[in-house]
Amino acid sequence: MEKPDINCIITLLSREYGEPSWQPDREPLGTLVQTILSQHTSDKNSHPAYRALVSAFPDWYAVADASPWEIAAPIRGGGLAEIKAKRIKQALNEIRASRSGCIELDFLNELSVAEAREWLKQLSGVGTKTASCVLLFSLGKPALPVDTHIYRVSKRLGLISERTSVEQAHQALENMVPPEEVYRFHVLLIEHGRKVCKAVRPRCGICVLQKLCPAYGEYGNNQETIAKIQETSR
Numbered sequence: 001m002e003k004p005d006i007n008c009i010i011t012l013l014s015r016e017y018g019e020p021s022w023q024p025d026r027e028p029l030g031t032l033v034q035t036i037l038s039q040h041t042s043d044k045n046s047h048p049a050y051r052a053l054v055s056a057f058p059d060w061y062a063v064a065d066a067s068p069w070e071i072a073a074p075i076r077g078g079g080l081a082e083i084k085a086k087r088i089k090q091a092l093n094e095i096r097a098s099r100s101g102c103i104e105l106d107f108l109n110e111l112s113v114a115e116a117r118e119w120l121k122q123l124s125g126v127g128t129k130t131a132s133c134v135l136l137f138s139l140g141k142p143a144l145p146v147d148t149h150i151y152r153v154s155k156r157l158g159l160i161s162e163r164t165s166v167e168q169a170h171q172a173l174e175n176m177v178p179p180e181e182v183y184r185f186h187v188l189l190i191e192h193g194r195k196v197c198k199a200v201r202p203r204c205g206i207c208v209l210q211k212l213c214p215a216y217g218e219y220g221n222n223q224e225t226i227a228k229i230q231e232t233s234r
């Protein structure tokens, strides 16, 4: 079966959810730390933990020099505080060691997406998704982080196969999405996954992608679809 057209997906979703526009959310180091804090928890928990961390220390050098216990104290609300504190400290010190004493990531701007991602992935606890978050959100590079929503919706839409791993999905989707559309695709697919193409009981009856979606038939018999059919046949 032919894959649905990416541009068509983006157009339909942007009509539904509005037009996302990229603006740097924070400097790359901030995004790296925020993304480590967001592992295994929701934004609702990780964002306050990030704010508490940056309020507790004057700069990233102070965080790198602090003990894991001191870092864990302000981020406790974000869950797995001890583990994340160690990861943050280790990543900051690895950056300092390889950047001649500087803790900064602005130099990544000069590298290609592939080079910058590989550089970030050398850091402890940084995988493809975390590296892609730094590159997309802080530097505006066309790197596509694949979270649970993007992975699920992409599979249902037939953009990737059931056998594609999350790791493979990063490259597969990045090859498909035009570089200038990566940010919109990322934001819109997450929005769609949260609101309509939910993990359990996707709301296919109200989905704007139903005509493009090979999974529509699989989930199409849900209550919303039945209600819609009943309403239109009255």
Ligand code: SF4
Pocket (backbone or CB within 6 Å): 153, 156, 157, 196, 197, 198, 202, 203, 204, 207, 208, 209, 210, 213, 214, 215, 216, 219
């Ligand atoms: S039709 Fe259903 S499975 Fe397909 S994208 Fe829409 S909500 Fe998801």
